[in-house]
Amino acid sequence: MSDRLKAMPNDLRAFWMPFTANRQFKQAPRMFVSASDMHYVTADGRKVLDGTAGLWCCNAGHTRPKITKAIQDQAAELDYAPAFQMGHPAAFEAANRLIDIAPSGMDHVFFTNSGSESVETALKMALAYHRVRGEGQRTRLIGRERGYHGVNFGGISVGGIVTNRKMFGTLLGGVDHLPHTHLPEKNAFTRGEPEHGANLADELERIVTLHDASTIAAVIVEPVAGSTGVLIPPKGYLQKLRAICDKHGILLIFDEVITGFGRLGTPFAADYFGVTPDIITTAKGVTNGVIPMGAVFVKGMIHDAFMTGPEHLIEFFHGYTYSANPIASAACIGTLDTYKDEGLLTRGAELAPYWEDALHSLKGEPHVKDIRNIGLIGAIELEPIAGQPTKRAFAAFIKAYERGALIRTTGDIIALSPPLIITKGQINELIDHIREVLRMID
Ligand code: PXG
Numbered sequence: 079m080s081d082r083l084k085a086m087p088n089d090l091r092a093f094w095m096p097f098t099a100n101r102q103f104k105q106a107p108r109m110f111v112s113a114s115d116m117h118y119v120t121a122d123g124r125k126v127l128d129g130t131a132g133l134w135c136c137n138a139g140h141t142r143p144k145i146t147k148a149i150q151d152q153a154a155e156l157d158y159a160p161a162f163q164m165g166h167p168a169a170f171e172a173a174n175r176l177i178d179i180a181p182s183g184m185d186h187v188f189f190t191n192s193g194s195e196s197v198e199t200a201l202k203m204a205l206a207y208h209r210v211r212g213e214g215q216r217t218r219l220i221g222r223e224r225g226y227h228g229v230n231f232g233g234i235s236v237g238g239i240v241t242n243r244k245m246f247g248t249l250l251g252g253v254d255h256l257p258h259t260h261l262p263e264k265n266a267f268t269r270g271e272p273e274h275g276a277n278l279a280d281e282l283e284r285i286v287t288l289h290d291a292s293t294i295a296a297v298i299v300e301p302v303a304g305s306t307g308v309l310i311p312p313k314g315y316l317q318k319l320r321a322i323c324d325k326h327g328i329l330l331i332f333d334e335v336i337t338g339f340g341r342l343g344t345p346f347a348a349d350y351f352g353v354t355p356d357i358i359t360t361a362k363g364v365t366n367g368v369i370p371m372g373a374v375f376v377k378g379m380i381h382d383a384f385m386t387g388p389e390h391l392i393e394f395f396h397g398y399t400y401s402a403n404p405i406a407s408a409a410c411i412g413t414l415d416t417y418k419d420e421g422l423l424t425r426g427a428e429l430a431p432y433w434e435d436a437l438h439s440l441k442g443e444p445h446v447k448d449i450r451n452i453g454l455i456g457a458i459e460l461e462p463i464a465g466q467p468t469k470r471a472f473a474a475f476i477k478a479y480e481r482g483a484l485i486r487t488t489g490d491i492i493a494l495s496p497p498l499i500i501t502k503g504q505i506n507e508l509i510d511h512i513r514e515v516l517r518m519i520d
């Protein structure tokens with residue numbers, strides 16, 4: 079990298095940063111200038127252990143050679159090709175490689191550029207699917223409280239995060255929400271899937287009764303809710319959702335933007351829970367976070383329902399300028415090669431018991447009121463400072479960064495999702511940083 083890009087910029091005003099306290103950041107900027115494997119390097123030359131795989135996306139760690147080379151080679155060979163009515167080989171190769179690792183039956187892929195776009199794509203597919211089959215009255219979409227499905231209008235409508243919704247008008251109509259499954263009184267400090275709460279899936283029956291099944295197109299949930307603090311589904315809950323959807327002809331969409339690509343120790347959360355949805359939305363890990371790309375996986379029956387009518391007509395009026403961009407497609411292939419070479423899609427399963435013990439060793443440390451874990455995901459929920467929610471966890475984030483560990487906080491919850499290449503020694507290091515931080519903060 080050029081020295082110019084490694085230097086601190088002299089003016090931070092122009093860039094309006096996403097999901098950031100801009101004024102606070104610009105007073106004391108935290109800047110990464112390089113990265114490799116499990117570490118970032120800051121502008122002042124410190125190494126920071128990555129406890130969050132960037133933003134849950136760098137599952138293979140940083141600046142991995144096969145991915146870098148794939149991108150470099152592709153950029154020099156074919157930089158861009160029109161995405162509509164034209165193709166290029168890497169796009170088809172990437173799609174084929176993706177369905178090889180997808181749950182059986184998910185045999186077509188639609189490319190997008192982010193998780194948010196994958197969600198919009200899946201919701202539109204669900205509506206159009208019913209319409210092409212002659213059930214165009216199925217227009218309702220069901221999401222869940224505390225769900226995160228990106229930031230576009232469909233996603234925030236089915237999503238359940240108040241701050242992401244309240245400023246933006248009336249959103250999509252015809253949306254209803256399941257209750258979230260977070261029951262701390264009953265399930266605090268559970269290791270893995272909690273015992274209590276499967277009955278919350280029955281709320282879907284209530285919603286179906288209220289609106290009538292014939293009006294409902296799809297249910298969308300994260301198998302494990304990530305953004306709102308790692309809410310793990312109660313045992314049997316997802317199976318129940320699947321059964322209710324089947325009973326009423328409703329499509330089930332799993333939003334696997336975080337859980338996809340090995341995060342739970344299986345390729346997808348659908349594999350982990352043994353529940354196959356009709357559509358899976360992904361992004362992040364599809365290219366190891368290196369180049370924007372998302373992928374929506376669909377069952378054959380959905381794809382095939384569109385493949386009727388005159389063959390010269392476009393079947394699905396949807397797509398992005400950068401759907402299956404050549405460089406993103408190459409990054410995807412390089413990423414899947416890396417996952418395969420290093421067994422990363424299942425490595426989480428080997429590490430999960432060690433990870434679980436390390437996380438739960440924080441029980442009893444100051445402020446800790448719950449600890450949750452599944453695969454290589456963890457959450458440490460802190461008691462908020464009275465009247466100042468989020469402040470305690472944010473203080474932990476800053477202290478951890480200063481000590482040399484990147485963690486992520488949402489509300490007063492510390493969320494962890496390290497790259498799947500983490501070693502046991504690095505797990506200890508990460509947890510020890512957090513232990514020290516918890517003892518330091520107010
Ligand atoms: N669905 C789910 C389940 C997600 O977790 C999105 C959709 C949107 O993806 P894009 O690529 O449009 O950001 C996400 C993204 C966090 C955090 O710290 C989580 C996400 C993004 C950034 C931060 O919890 N999830």
Ligand code: PLP
Nearest residue numbers: 161191195396397398399400401
């Ligand atoms: N806005 C305008 C004016 C456009 O011409 C286009 C695409 O051609 C878009 C938005 C959509 O952009 P994208 O395909 O990158 O999502």
